[in-house]
Amino acid sequence: MKPSLLLSTMLLCVAVEVQAEAQIVEPHLDVPLEMSITADLSFTLLWREVSESRCPERVTCVWEGEVGGIFDVLGTGQDRLSISLTRHHNGDDRATATAGDLQLRLLEVTPNPQEAAAITRTEYRARLMVAPAGEELPDAITAVQRRTWAELKHQETGP
Numbered sequence: 001m002k003p004s005l006l007l008s009t010m011l012l013c014v015a016v017e018v019q020a021e022a023q024i025v026e027p028h029l030d031v032p033l034e035m036s037i038t039a040d041l042s043f044t045l046l047w048r049e050v051s052e053s054r055c056p057e058r059v060t061c062v063w064e065g066e067v068g069g070i071f072d073v074l075g076t077g078q079d080r081l082s083i084s085l086t087r088h089h090n091g092d093d094r095a096t097a098t099a100g101d102l103q104l105r106l107l108e109v110t111p112n113p114q115e116a117a118a119i120t121r122t123e124y125r126a127r128l129m130v131a132p133a134g135e136e137l138p139d140a141i142t143a144v145q146r147r148t149w150a151e152l153k154h155q156e157t158g159p
Contacts, residue, residue: 022131024107027071029121037132041101043075050124051086056113064088067109069126073099085128098133105129105137 027033027047036042049070055061068086085106086094096105107127
């Protein structure tokens with residue numbers, strides 16, 4: 001009887017650890033986002049700068065460009081940590097960074113640039129995956145929930 005009680009206790013502990021899975025958040029520029037990954041890991045995320053060099057839609061460019069920004073993380077056991085995340089159209093290592101006890105991955109930034117219209121700061125939205133440091137982050141294709149594989153492939157190859 002005691003071995004099964006021990007096994008049940010071990011399984012319960014594993015279940016509690018699994019609850020700290022990666023979460024997808026959508027910060028807006030200049031708007032603090034307070035969140036919690038686990039009971040012990042609460043923080044505030046602030047997207048304070050955007051860097052935009054993507055090619056506008058329906059324009060032929062030599063280079064498709066990239067997008068990213070500076071994100072501040074407050075309350076992860078340290079003072080304010082600033083990290084830079086940059087996403088190339090098919091991703092790269094600069095899209096993922098560690099800040100204190102957190103990992104962050106930039107999945108996408110919307111809206112896409114248009115040929116004739118400038119994007120205002122209030123229009124920008126980011127999609128980030130946030131998880132405890134050391135946690136295995138799913139790849140970007142799995143994490144982008146609003147788009148199907150066909151839509152992503154169409155975006156890469158164009159109309």
